Amino acid sequence: MKQWLRKWRLMSVFAVLALALSGCGKPYLSALDPAGEVAQKQYHLMILSTSIMVIVIAVVVVIYVTALIRFRRKKGKEDYIPKQVEGNHVLEIIWTVIPIVLLVILAIPVIAATFNLGDTKAMDKKDKNGHSKVLVVNVRAHLYWWEFEYPDQGIITSQTLVMPEDQKVYFNVKAADVKHAFWIPAIGGKIDANVDNVNKFWLEVDSDKAKEANNLFYGKCAELCGPSHGLMDFKVKTMSKEDFASWVDEMKADTNPAPTTALAKDGENIFKQSCASCHAVTPNDKRPESARLAPNLATFGERERVAGILDHNKENLKKWIKDPQAYKPGNKMPAFKDQLSDQDLDALADYLMGLKVENR
Template sequence: MKRLAKWRLISLFAILALILSGCGEPFLSTLQPAGEVADMQYGLMKLSTYIMVGVILVVMIIFVLVFFRFRRKDDKIPKQVEGSHKLEIIWTVIPILLLLILAVPTVAATFKLADVSKMDQKNTKALVINVRSHLYWWDFEYPGQKIVTSQELVVPTNEKVYFSLKSMDVKHAFWIPAVGGKMDTNTDNINKFWLEFDSKKADEAGNLFYGKCAELCGPSHALMDFKVKTMSRDQFDSWVKAMQNVKEPQKADSAVAQQGQEIFNKSCVACHAVTPQNNKPEAARLAPNLTNFGDRSRVAGILDHNKTEIKNWIRNPETYKPGNKMTGKYPEMSEDQLNALSEYLMGLKVQQ
């Protein structure tokens, strides 16, 4: 009875796992590729899966045939023979052929994905983005456009986007499951790779993809998310121009927001920038750039983008991201101060 109860429990968990595997939003999985890199990686996954399943099926068929055809019917010891040279050649050659079938496209794809020569050219016209990972947020610098943003990566579709990856504290990993990756961000060297975002798939995903840290980096590793906004090249150029036009902190547009701006200037501006220019060395960027905070889709990368969640985050960030570097860096605020500050932050939008 105990064994039966255990099997029932295991069966229940297996069914729940199967049901939950179908949950979630579109384009959160590598099984829904939305770009050239993801397509190549998905193709390699399918190829290796087909080979493994094929091998398992062949072995199982041979096992069943041998089991029934050559099963013992008496106590006589069967005739002892040496190994068959023909069989030995067959089961040596077949794995080698399967390995070649898997290795050739894998090596070819690896060299293609590793080709970042275009981003290293002098005066390159390729879009290059410097990704800098922190505990537990992301910094995105566009050196060719001379702007910086955080937490939400903005990219054009249907063209290669090159990434230069580095960590500012511990090892992290940059990963956009539906588009490609993942690649480690290290403290002592820079990793480079490229991605391409398919416009049709981007439209299906609402022009918003999800990115994550894929390397265990601390207590809030699972909460180190970022969002990727995709748009056409013309829209991207307009966004870049709008960001470049922000030369100084945006002025508050109401009395409450003005009060919030004063609070921000006293308590927050030492860490958070509200202009997108990359005039600060990356090592000096202590916290996410908030220039276009009002245009974003999440607070701290994980909370709904509204004033209530902004206040919840500021009130106690440790509740939402344990081990973050914002906790304890500013004085406790009253409800009126939180209302004013959230009003100001929601007004930080870039007009295109």
């Protein structure tokens, strides 16, 4: 008995701890702190469905406890049989109608939100130059990195999605290899990234919420896609419409990043020999989609992580280049530990860390 009581107390402690931890979260990553119209609607639907479930559970528990106490076997009345209610038309109607009403209450806003969030007709409207009248981003998921293409602006980025605030941004989402899922918890989602078709949807970031998160959010792959699925993250940087327009101009103007040191110049030559067949270093890369086999490195020097997981410094960059599988198992980048000397790695790292576009 004492042992059972001890286990029960331990389970209670874990239950309370789990409940407390469920309320923890950061504004840049938590779906429970919505930062946009889509996330807000999804949050309201979660609250509605959870409230309905809690009410149903509470009613069932009350009925169960009432029956347990009121109709328990009592001494001297072992053979007593309570009044039977099977066939009672009123009760049958009540417990048939109530679930239907609850389902209708839940179904109407869910269906309305589904059609609203799936409305991408604005993407089909073109201007006289054949460009969309709205901002469109093509998202392509790879093992294990993300590519973001702004087709009407002629810009390609990797691992960092830049979005203007207080404006709908429309997405074409697909996968290059296996099934993935595109999800920015605080802004909205998720949506599947498939190999055989393109899924479309839109998101919008609230500027006030973006300020609370320092204009930085994080996205994730929400579909188990391989051994490094948990490491397949990306950064979402938000800015005002004016700053976004300036960012576009800066990215479009960056055509030939020049090394700033002699060591970086050597690194550029090594890059052209060993890396340029897969990686690009300009955001306006003109290669077709099929030739973009690895992340665009145009803004590599501005990133906060190497390969999305390591602290952004030269030592970690060299470790990654030497043996990528040690950090992201299953990724498609080859190891260069036998092809490049330490001097080559120093030069290559110096060149890559100098690849910057913004505020150049």
